[in-house]
Amino acid sequence: xxxxxxxxxxxxxxxxxxxxxxxxxxxxxxxxxxxxxxxxxxxxxxxxxxxxxxxxxxxxxxxxxxxxxxxxxxxxxxxxxxxxxxxxxxxxxxxxxxxxxxxxxxxxxxxxxxxxxxxxxxxxxxxxxxxxxxxxxxxxxxxxxxxxxxxxxxxxxxxxxxxxxxxxxxxxxxxxxxxxxxxxxxxxxxxxxxxxxxxxxxxxxxxxxxxxxxxxxxxxxxxxxxxxxxxxxxxxxxxxxxxxxxxxxxxxxxxxxx
Numbered sequence: 001x002x003x004x005x006x007x008x009x010x011x012x013x014x015x016x017x018x019x020x021x022x023x024x025x026x027x028x029x030x031x032x033x034x035x036x037x038x039x040x041x042x043x044x045x046x047x048x049x050x051x052x053x054x055x056x057x058x059x060x061x062x063x064x065x066x067x068x069x070x071x072x073x074x075x076x077x078x079x080x081x082x083x084x085x086x087x088x089x090x091x092x093x094x095x096x097x098x099x100x101x102x103x104x105x106x107x108x109x110x111x112x113x114x115x116x117x118x119x120x121x122x123x124x125x126x127x128x129x130x131x132x133x134x135x136x137x138x139x140x141x142x143x144x145x146x147x148x149x150x151x152x153x154x155x156x157x158x159x160x161x162x163x164x165x166x167x168x169x170x171x172x173x174x175x176x177x178x179x180x181x182x183x184x185x186x187x188x189x190x191x192x193x194x195x196x197x198x199x200x201x202x203x204x205x206x207x208x209x210x211x212x213x214x215x216x217x218x219x220x221x222x223x224x225x226x227x228x229x230x231x232x233x234x235x236x237x238x239x240x241x242x243x244x245x246x247x248x249x250x251x252x253x254x255x256x257x258x
Contacts, residue, residue: 001025003059003083004250005075006111007066008032009134010157011226012075014045015247016052019060022251024244026052034070038077046082062087063254065110065246088257090114095256097121099146108147111246112139115224116147118242118249123220128209129245130202130238132225134158138205140213148213151205156198156227163190177230199234206237 002017015027028048030041049055062079064087066072072089079087088094090110096117102108115129116139125141132155139150154162156175164172173190181196183189210216221237223229224245232241242248 001054001058001060002251002254003062003079003085004247004254005062005064005066005087006114006246006250007064007068007071007075008111009067012041012071013247014048015244015250016049016054016059017247017251022248024247025054027244027247032068032071034068034074036074038074038081041074042078042082045078056083059083059085061085061254061258063090063250064088065090065114065250067109067111088254090250090253094253096253097256098141101142101146101148109137112137112150113147114246114249114253115139116141116249117252118245119220119222120145121252122242122248123222123240126214126219128206128219128221128237130206130221130223130225130228131246132156132223132227132231136202136225138209140209142213151209153201153205156194159198160190160194163194175227175230177234195230199231202231202238203236206235210237 001019004015006013011029012032013029016025030044062085064075076087079085092106098117098120115131119127119129120141125145126143127141129139131137134155136153136155140148142148173187177195178191181192183192223232223238223241229241232238
């Protein structure tokens with residue numbers, strides 16, 4: 001089995017794949033915390049693995065993508081100590097199968113590269129992938145199959161938290177689609193503003209990317225991330241939501257390198 005780890009600013013998402021298959025046996029989501037030790041993470045993860053009937057000896061390989069540098073050491077140590085494996089970490093020099101056409105390729109987040117690889121392999125190119133995480137990222141694969149850049153904007157949860165923390169009377173609300181744009185109470189009004197405002201931002205950025213790079217052609221747009229499903233149905237451009245896209249990209253890259 002392949003143990004894939006996607007370390008984000010908010011959550012660490014772990015997927016365990018059958019070897020030689022794209023089937024995910026199980027996946028877990030735990031909170032990202034640089035204050036947790038390797039052993040503390042191990043206590044959580046090993047218990048979750050046990051609940052799914054997965055033993056450490058079942059793991060044949062480990063791959064890690066991280067946007068939190070301090071947690072790379074934590075999880076590479078976990079792989080060695082508890083899984084008896086040296087982890088492959090997404091970094092310069094790792095074969096991805098996608099040329100990075102950026103001014104400084106080393107600056108591109110590992111998760112963004114992994115998402116682009118997954119979309120390129122699964123859906124072809126050109127394509128756009130939108131990842132709804134702590135930040136919302138838009139990544140573009142060109143007609144030639146190159147990663148050519150994208151857009152980074154504040155994530156929707158971050159935007160909602162800032163609204164709540166910087167106002168005296170506005171409550172924190174659940175992020176969800178509401179049926180009408182005009183709110184009849186404060187909570188409804190906030191939800192409407194957050195949801196529809198963010199939806200228009202997402203569609204507006206995608207539209208501009210399409211106009212700037214693809215002459216307005218309607219190319220495949222794939223979404224992923226925790227809140228990606230909330231917008232997939234309403235967006236004018238997002239055609240498919242894939243919750244495990246980053247994990248699948250890690251599996252693809254692992255197989256290219258091992």
